[in-house]
Amino acid sequence: MEIPKIMMAIVKTKKERGAEYRPIPVPEVGPDEVLVKVHAAAICGTDIHMYQWNAWAQANVEKAYSGLPRIMGHEFSGEIAAIGAAVKNVTVGERVACETHLACGECYQCKTGDTYNCQNIRRFKNGVYAEYALVPAAALVKLPDSMTYDQASVMEPFSVAVHGASLVRVVGDTVAVIGVGPIGLFTVKVARAMGASKIFVSDISEYRLNLALKAGADIALNSSEVDVVEAIKDMTDGLGCGTVFETSGNVTAVKQGFQFLRKCGTMVMTGLPSKPLVLDASDDIVWKAAKVYGVHGREIFTSWEITKGLIGSGRVSVDDMLTHRFKFGEFRQGFELAEAGLTGKVIFYPDSIAEK
Ligand SMILES: [Zn+2]
Numbered sequence: 001m002e003i004p005k006i007m008m009a010i011v012k013t014k015k016e017r018g019a020e021y022r023p024i025p026v027p028e029v030g031p032d033e034v035l036v037k038v039h040a041a042a043i044c045g046t047d048i049h050m051y052q053w054n055a056w057a058q059a060n061v062e063k064a065y066s067g068l069p070r071i072m073g074h075e076f077s078g079e080i081a082a083i084g085a086a087v088k089n090v091t092v093g094e095r096v097a098c099e100t101h102l103a104c105g106e107c108y109q110c111k112t113g114d115t116y117n118c119q120n121i122r123r124f125k126n127g128v129y130a131e132y133a134l135v136p137a138a139a140l141v142k143l144p145d146s147m148t149y150d151q152a153s154v155m156e157p158f159s160v161a162v163h164g165a166s167l168v169r170v171v172g173d174t175v176a177v178i179g180v181g182p183i184g185l186f187t188v189k190v191a192r193a194m195g196a197s198k199i200f201v202s203d204i205s206e207y208r209l210n211l212a213l214k215a216g217a218d219i220a221l222n223s224s225e226v227d228v229v230e231a232i233k234d235m236t237d238g239l240g241c242g243t244v245f246e247t248s249g250n251v252t253a254v255k256q257g258f259q260f261l262r263k264c265g266t267m268v269m270t271g272l273p274s275k276p277l278v279l280d281a282s283d284d285i286v287w288k289a290a291k292v293y294g295v296h297g298r299e300i301f302t303s304w305e306i307t308k309g310l311i312g313s314g315r316v317s318v319d320d321m322l323t324h325r326f327k328f329g330e331f332r333q334g335f336e337l338a339e340a341g342l343t344g345k346v347i348f349y350p351d352s353i354a355e356k
Protein backbone atom coordinates (compact mmCIF):
# COMPACT_ATOMS: atom_id res chain seq x y z
CA MET A 1 0.00 0.00 0.00
CA GLU A 2 1.42 3.37 -1.08
CA ILE A 3 1.13 5.82 1.84
CA PRO A 4 1.20 9.52 0.95
CA LYS A 5 3.07 12.13 3.03
CA ILE A 6 0.08 14.48 3.28
CA MET A 7 -3.58 13.68 4.01
CA MET A 8 -6.85 15.58 4.36
CA ALA A 9 -8.42 15.75 7.83
CA ILE A 10 -11.22 17.48 9.76
CA VAL A 11 -9.29 19.40 12.40
CA LYS A 12 -10.55 21.28 15.44
CA THR A 13 -8.20 24.25 15.45
CA LYS A 14 -9.91 26.91 17.54
CA LYS A 15 -11.82 27.13 20.83
CA GLU A 16 -15.00 28.17 19.03
CA ARG A 17 -17.79 26.59 16.95
CA GLY A 18 -16.74 24.67 13.84
CA ALA A 19 -13.70 22.89 12.46
CA GLU A 20 -11.45 23.02 9.39
CA TYR A 21 -10.92 20.58 6.55
CA ARG A 22 -7.29 20.82 5.67
CA PRO A 23 -4.11 19.00 4.61
CA ILE A 24 -1.82 17.73 7.37
CA PRO A 25 1.16 15.35 7.46
CA VAL A 26 0.41 11.61 7.71
CA PRO A 27 1.67 10.71 11.21
CA GLU A 28 4.81 8.63 11.85
CA VAL A 29 4.09 5.14 13.22
CA GLY A 30 5.59 4.43 16.68
CA PRO A 31 6.75 0.92 17.69
CA ASP A 32 3.42 -0.14 19.29
CA GLU A 33 1.20 1.76 16.87
CA VAL A 34 -0.67 1.03 13.67
CA LEU A 35 -1.63 3.31 10.80
CA VAL A 36 -5.13 2.51 9.54
CA LYS A 37 -6.50 3.66 6.18
CA VAL A 38 -9.90 4.99 7.24
CA HIS A 39 -12.89 3.57 5.31
CA ALA A 40 -15.78 4.89 7.41
CA ALA A 41 -16.08 7.13 10.50
CA ALA A 42 -19.18 7.96 12.56
CA ILE A 43 -20.32 11.04 14.49
CA CYS A 44 -20.59 10.55 18.27
CA GLY A 45 -22.33 12.91 20.70
CA THR A 46 -18.95 14.04 22.01
CA ASP A 47 -17.92 15.07 18.47
CA ILE A 48 -21.02 17.29 18.32
CA HIS A 49 -20.09 18.87 21.68
CA MET A 50 -16.61 19.50 20.36
CA TYR A 51 -17.90 20.90 17.07
CA GLN A 52 -20.24 23.28 18.93
CA TRP A 53 -17.57 24.07 21.53
CA ASN A 54 -20.27 24.13 24.21
CA ALA A 55 -19.83 24.11 28.00
CA TRP A 56 -19.16 20.34 28.04
CA ALA A 57 -16.39 20.71 25.46
CA GLN A 58 -14.88 23.66 27.30
CA ALA A 59 -14.82 21.69 30.55
CA ASN A 60 -13.67 18.32 29.18
CA VAL A 61 -11.67 18.53 25.98
CA GLU A 62 -8.47 19.80 27.55
CA LYS A 63 -8.63 17.19 30.34
CA ALA A 64 -9.69 14.13 28.29
CA TYR A 65 -7.69 14.82 25.15
CA SER A 66 -4.38 16.40 24.37
CA GLY A 67 -5.68 19.89 23.53
CA LEU A 68 -5.95 21.70 20.18
CA PRO A 69 -5.34 21.51 17.30
CA ARG A 70 -6.73 18.01 17.14
CA ILE A 71 -8.14 15.76 14.40
CA MET A 72 -11.80 15.15 15.29
CA GLY A 73 -13.63 11.82 15.58
CA HIS A 74 -13.02 8.47 17.26
CA GLU A 75 -15.55 5.95 15.92
CA PHE A 76 -14.20 4.32 12.75
CA SER A 77 -13.23 1.28 10.73
CA GLY A 78 -10.56 0.71 8.13
CA GLU A 79 -7.74 -1.34 6.71
CA ILE A 80 -4.26 -1.58 8.22
CA ALA A 81 -1.77 0.37 6.09
CA ALA A 82 1.40 0.13 8.23
CA ILE A 83 2.44 -1.39 11.56
CA GLY A 84 5.08 -0.40 14.12
CA ALA A 85 8.24 -2.46 14.66
CA ALA A 86 6.95 -4.15 17.86
CA VAL A 87 3.42 -4.95 16.63
CA LYS A 88 2.60 -8.67 16.52
CA ASN A 89 -1.21 -8.95 16.77
CA VAL A 90 -2.16 -7.62 13.32
CA THR A 91 -0.77 -7.40 9.78
CA VAL A 92 -1.03 -4.93 6.90
CA GLY A 93 -4.26 -5.32 4.94
CA GLU A 94 -6.40 -6.58 7.84
CA ARG A 95 -9.82 -4.97 8.37
CA VAL A 96 -10.29 -3.47 11.83
CA ALA A 97 -12.30 -1.30 14.20
CA CYS A 98 -10.91 0.17 17.39
CA GLU A 99 -11.60 0.54 21.12
CA THR A 100 -11.25 4.21 22.05
CA HIS A 101 -10.57 3.94 25.80
CA LEU A 102 -6.98 2.97 26.43
CA ALA A 103 -6.33 1.24 29.76
CA CYS A 104 -3.03 1.53 31.65
CA GLY A 105 -2.81 -2.16 32.58
CA GLU A 106 -1.29 -1.26 35.97
CA CYS A 107 -3.98 0.23 38.23
CA TYR A 108 -6.30 -1.59 40.67
CA GLN A 109 -9.18 -1.80 38.15
CA CYS A 110 -6.96 -3.08 35.35
CA LYS A 111 -5.45 -5.72 37.65
CA THR A 112 -8.85 -6.92 38.83
CA GLY A 113 -10.43 -7.32 35.40
CA ASP A 114 -12.24 -3.98 35.15
CA THR A 115 -9.95 -2.53 32.47
CA TYR A 116 -12.91 -0.66 30.97
CA ASN A 117 -12.95 1.60 34.00
CA CYS A 118 -9.18 2.09 34.33
CA GLN A 119 -8.20 4.91 36.71
CA ASN A 120 -5.80 6.34 34.16
CA ILE A 121 -7.97 6.00 31.08
CA ARG A 122 -6.54 7.72 28.01
CA ARG A 123 -7.89 8.58 24.57
CA PHE A 124 -6.09 8.53 21.21
CA LYS A 125 -3.46 11.18 20.60
CA ASN A 126 -5.19 11.90 17.28
CA GLY A 127 -8.74 11.57 16.02
CA VAL A 128 -9.92 9.59 13.01
CA TYR A 129 -11.68 12.03 10.65
CA ALA A 130 -8.70 11.75 8.34
CA GLU A 131 -7.50 9.55 5.49
CA TYR A 132 -5.25 7.70 7.94
CA ALA A 133 -5.66 7.15 11.69
CA LEU A 134 -2.80 6.41 14.06
CA VAL A 135 -3.91 4.08 16.89
CA PRO A 136 -2.31 1.75 19.47
CA ALA A 137 -2.16 -1.83 18.18
CA ALA A 138 -3.54 -3.12 21.51
CA ALA A 139 -6.85 -1.29 20.93
CA LEU A 140 -7.65 -2.95 17.58
CA VAL A 141 -10.55 -5.31 16.95
CA LYS A 142 -10.42 -7.50 13.83
CA LEU A 143 -13.58 -7.62 11.74
CA PRO A 144 -15.38 -10.72 10.54
CA ASP A 145 -15.59 -10.88 6.70
CA SER A 146 -19.38 -10.65 6.97
CA MET A 147 -19.25 -7.15 8.47
CA THR A 148 -19.17 -4.04 6.25
CA TYR A 149 -16.98 -1.04 7.04
CA ASP A 150 -20.13 1.01 7.64
CA GLN A 151 -21.39 -1.47 10.24
CA ALA A 152 -17.94 -1.69 11.83
CA SER A 153 -17.72 2.09 12.20
CA VAL A 154 -20.54 1.96 14.78
CA MET A 155 -19.33 -1.08 16.74
CA GLU A 156 -17.93 1.24 19.42
CA PRO A 157 -21.26 2.94 20.35
CA PHE A 158 -23.21 -0.27 19.70
CA SER A 159 -20.97 -1.99 22.23
CA VAL A 160 -21.96 0.61 24.86
CA ALA A 161 -25.58 -0.51 24.38
CA VAL A 162 -24.42 -4.13 24.61
CA HIS A 163 -22.57 -3.37 27.85
CA GLY A 164 -25.67 -1.83 29.46
CA ALA A 165 -28.01 -4.60 28.30
CA SER A 166 -25.58 -7.31 29.44
CA LEU A 167 -25.97 -6.14 33.05
CA VAL A 168 -29.64 -7.06 33.22
CA ARG A 169 -32.13 -9.81 32.42
CA VAL A 170 -34.73 -8.53 29.96
CA VAL A 171 -36.00 -11.79 28.46
CA GLY A 172 -39.77 -11.87 28.54
CA ASP A 173 -39.91 -8.59 30.44
CA THR A 174 -40.90 -4.97 29.92
CA VAL A 175 -38.20 -2.44 29.09
CA ALA A 176 -38.13 1.33 28.69
CA VAL A 177 -35.43 3.26 26.86
CA ILE A 178 -35.30 6.96 27.73
CA GLY A 179 -33.76 8.97 24.90
CA VAL A 180 -33.37 7.42 21.46
CA GLY A 181 -30.24 8.99 20.09
CA PRO A 182 -27.83 6.41 18.67
CA ILE A 183 -27.09 4.65 22.00
CA GLY A 184 -30.81 4.45 22.80
CA LEU A 185 -31.61 3.14 19.31
CA PHE A 186 -28.91 0.49 19.60
CA THR A 187 -30.25 -0.41 23.07
CA VAL A 188 -33.67 -1.04 21.52
CA LYS A 189 -32.03 -3.36 18.97
CA VAL A 190 -30.12 -5.28 21.66
CA ALA A 191 -33.10 -5.53 24.05
CA ARG A 192 -35.18 -6.89 21.18
CA ALA A 193 -32.52 -9.48 20.35
CA MET A 194 -32.43 -10.46 24.05
CA GLY A 195 -36.15 -11.19 24.04
CA ALA A 196 -37.74 -8.21 25.82
CA SER A 197 -41.53 -8.62 25.74
CA LYS A 198 -42.42 -4.95 25.33
CA ILE A 199 -40.16 -1.97 24.65
CA PHE A 200 -41.25 1.58 25.45
CA VAL A 201 -39.20 4.52 24.21
CA SER A 202 -39.41 8.21 25.05
CA ASP A 203 -37.83 11.23 23.41
CA ILE A 204 -38.78 14.73 22.28
CA SER A 205 -37.73 14.20 18.63
CA GLU A 206 -40.48 12.72 16.41
CA TYR A 207 -37.81 11.79 13.88
CA ARG A 208 -35.98 9.67 16.43
CA LEU A 209 -39.15 8.15 17.90
CA ASN A 210 -40.04 6.91 14.41
CA LEU A 211 -36.55 5.52 14.00
CA ALA A 212 -36.94 3.73 17.35
CA LEU A 213 -40.16 2.07 16.14
CA LYS A 214 -38.20 0.93 13.08
CA ALA A 215 -35.49 -0.40 15.42
CA GLY A 216 -38.06 -2.59 17.18
CA ALA A 217 -39.67 -0.48 19.91
CA ASP A 218 -43.36 -1.24 20.52
CA ILE A 219 -44.58 2.05 22.02
CA ALA A 220 -43.10 5.48 21.29
CA LEU A 221 -43.91 8.31 23.70
CA ASN A 222 -43.18 11.94 22.97
CA SER A 223 -42.30 13.27 26.42
CA SER A 224 -43.07 16.85 25.40
CA GLU A 225 -46.68 15.80 24.72
CA VAL A 226 -47.63 13.01 27.11
CA ASP A 227 -47.08 12.20 30.79
CA VAL A 228 -44.63 9.34 30.29
CA VAL A 229 -44.92 8.07 33.88
CA GLU A 230 -48.68 7.77 33.69
CA ALA A 231 -48.65 6.32 30.18
CA ILE A 232 -46.18 3.56 31.03
CA LYS A 233 -47.92 2.70 34.30
CA ASP A 234 -51.24 2.51 32.45
CA MET A 235 -49.82 0.09 29.91
CA THR A 236 -48.09 -2.15 32.50
CA ASP A 237 -51.03 -2.75 34.87
CA GLY A 238 -49.64 -0.07 37.19
CA LEU A 239 -46.38 -2.00 37.67
CA GLY A 240 -43.87 0.01 35.60
CA CYS A 241 -40.98 -1.52 33.65
CA GLY A 242 -38.60 -4.21 34.87
CA THR A 243 -35.62 -2.46 33.29
CA VAL A 244 -35.18 1.20 32.44
CA PHE A 245 -32.26 2.25 30.23
CA GLU A 246 -31.51 5.96 30.70
CA THR A 247 -29.56 7.32 27.72
CA SER A 248 -30.83 10.91 27.58
CA GLY A 249 -28.92 12.62 30.39
CA ASN A 250 -31.96 14.86 30.84
CA VAL A 251 -32.51 15.41 34.57
CA THR A 252 -36.33 15.48 34.41
CA ALA A 253 -36.39 12.36 32.24
CA VAL A 254 -34.09 10.50 34.65
CA LYS A 255 -36.39 11.32 37.60
CA GLN A 256 -39.41 10.09 35.66
CA GLY A 257 -37.49 6.93 34.80
CA PHE A 258 -37.15 6.10 38.49
CA GLN A 259 -40.90 6.64 38.87
CA PHE A 260 -41.87 4.14 36.15
CA LEU A 261 -39.23 1.64 37.22
CA ARG A 262 -41.01 -1.40 38.66
CA LYS A 263 -40.42 -2.40 42.32
CA CYS A 264 -37.21 -4.48 42.48
CA GLY A 265 -36.42 -3.34 38.93
CA THR A 266 -33.10 -2.25 37.44
CA MET A 267 -32.10 1.22 36.27
CA VAL A 268 -29.20 1.28 33.79
CA MET A 269 -27.74 4.78 33.41
CA THR A 270 -25.65 5.62 30.35
CA GLY A 271 -26.63 9.25 29.69
CA LEU A 272 -24.56 11.95 31.39
CA PRO A 273 -26.86 14.31 33.34
CA SER A 274 -25.96 17.86 32.45
CA LYS A 275 -26.46 18.97 36.08
CA PRO A 276 -26.79 17.39 39.55
CA LEU A 277 -29.78 15.11 39.88
CA VAL A 278 -32.17 15.26 42.87
CA LEU A 279 -34.05 12.02 43.57
CA ASP A 280 -36.46 11.00 46.31
CA ALA A 281 -34.13 8.20 47.35
CA SER A 282 -36.66 6.70 49.80
CA ASP A 283 -39.38 6.23 47.19
CA ASP A 284 -37.24 5.84 44.10
CA ILE A 285 -34.48 3.55 45.34
CA VAL A 286 -34.73 2.27 48.93
CA TRP A 287 -38.38 1.23 49.28
CA LYS A 288 -38.45 0.28 45.65
CA ALA A 289 -35.40 -1.97 46.22
CA ALA A 290 -34.10 -0.69 42.90
CA LYS A 291 -30.79 -1.75 41.44
CA VAL A 292 -28.87 1.05 39.74
CA TYR A 293 -26.01 0.56 37.31
CA GLY A 294 -23.74 3.15 35.75
CA VAL A 295 -22.35 2.27 32.33
CA HIS A 296 -19.02 3.71 31.29
CA GLY A 297 -17.92 2.73 27.79
CA ARG A 298 -17.61 -0.88 26.82
CA GLU A 299 -16.37 -3.96 28.67
CA ILE A 300 -13.03 -4.41 26.93
CA PHE A 301 -13.27 -6.62 24.89
CA THR A 302 -16.31 -8.62 26.02
CA SER A 303 -18.84 -6.10 24.68
CA TRP A 304 -16.98 -5.99 21.34
CA GLU A 305 -17.16 -9.76 20.97
CA ILE A 306 -20.91 -9.75 21.67
CA THR A 307 -21.35 -6.97 19.09
CA LYS A 308 -19.38 -9.02 16.57
CA GLY A 309 -21.67 -11.95 17.29
CA LEU A 310 -24.86 -9.91 16.93
CA ILE A 311 -24.03 -7.77 13.88
CA GLY A 312 -21.56 -10.14 12.19
CA SER A 313 -24.06 -13.01 12.22
CA GLY A 314 -26.83 -10.83 10.81
CA ARG A 315 -28.91 -11.46 13.95
CA VAL A 316 -29.09 -7.70 14.46
CA SER A 317 -28.98 -5.23 11.57
CA VAL A 318 -27.72 -1.71 12.15
CA ASP A 319 -27.94 -0.63 8.50
CA ASP A 320 -31.33 1.01 8.98
CA MET A 321 -29.91 3.19 11.80
CA LEU A 322 -27.11 4.60 9.57
CA THR A 323 -29.29 7.28 8.07
CA HIS A 324 -26.90 9.84 6.59
CA ARG A 325 -23.61 9.67 4.69
CA PHE A 326 -21.22 12.50 3.79
CA LYS A 327 -17.73 12.98 2.42
CA PHE A 328 -15.28 14.50 4.91
CA GLY A 329 -15.37 17.68 2.83
CA GLU A 330 -19.12 17.99 3.54
CA PHE A 331 -18.72 17.55 7.30
CA ARG A 332 -20.60 20.73 8.26
CA GLN A 333 -23.83 19.35 6.79
CA GLY A 334 -23.43 16.16 8.80
CA PHE A 335 -22.87 17.99 12.07
CA GLU A 336 -25.75 20.37 11.54
CA LEU A 337 -28.28 17.60 10.86
CA ALA A 338 -27.01 15.55 13.80
CA GLU A 339 -27.20 18.44 16.26
CA ALA A 340 -30.78 19.11 15.18
CA GLY A 341 -31.71 15.51 16.12
CA LEU A 342 -32.61 14.74 12.50
CA THR A 343 -30.37 11.71 12.08
CA GLY A 344 -29.69 8.24 13.30
CA LYS A 345 -25.99 7.58 12.95
CA VAL A 346 -24.10 9.83 10.51
CA ILE A 347 -21.19 8.28 8.59
CA PHE A 348 -18.29 10.21 7.05
CA TYR A 349 -15.95 8.94 4.34
CA PRO A 350 -12.59 10.18 3.11
CA ASP A 351 -13.29 11.77 -0.28
CA SER A 352 -11.19 9.10 -2.05
CA ILE A 353 -13.25 6.26 -0.49
CA ALA A 354 -16.60 7.98 -1.09
CA GLU A 355 -15.80 8.33 -4.80
CA LYS A 356 -15.38 4.56 -5.21
ZN1 LIG B 1 -18.34 7.54 20.75
Ligand SMILES: [Zn+2]
Pocket residue numbers: 103104105106107108109110118119120121
Ligand atom coordinates in the same frame (compact mmCIF):
# COMPACT_ATOMS: atom_id res chain seq x y z
ZN1 LIG C 1 -5.58 1.01 34.59
